[in-house]
Amino acid sequence: MTSTMDTLAPVGPGRSRAVLRPVRPGSIALCPGCAQTVKFAARVRRNQVIANVYVDGHWARVEHYHPECYEQLAQPYGPPQG
Numbered sequence: 001m002t003s004t005m006d007t008l009a010p011v012g013p014g015r016s017r018a019v020l021r022p023v024r025p026g027s028i029a030l031c032p033g034c035a036q037t038v039k040f041a042a043r044v045r046r047n048q049v050i051a052n053v054y055v056d057g058h059w060a061r062v063e064h065y066h067p068e069c070y071e072q073l074a075q076p077y078g079p080p081q082g
Ligand SMILES: [Zn+2]
Pocket: 031, 032, 033, 034, 035, 036, 065, 066, 069
């Protein structure tokens, strides 16, 4: 397993965190884990991991992961909150 991400959880108020949410229709987010779109599928109720990423205590970006990709990356932003 390879991961280029720093897995040290930052501390303080501006902390990176992840939540588990259903994929919305029209989603075009690209999963950083596999470089594939996190696609909405009508027949399959899929979830995605949405991570709010903070760098040096400041919000930097939102990343959308397939739940399985997030697991494979060893949950870089901590366990997803439901
Ligand atoms: Zn993925």
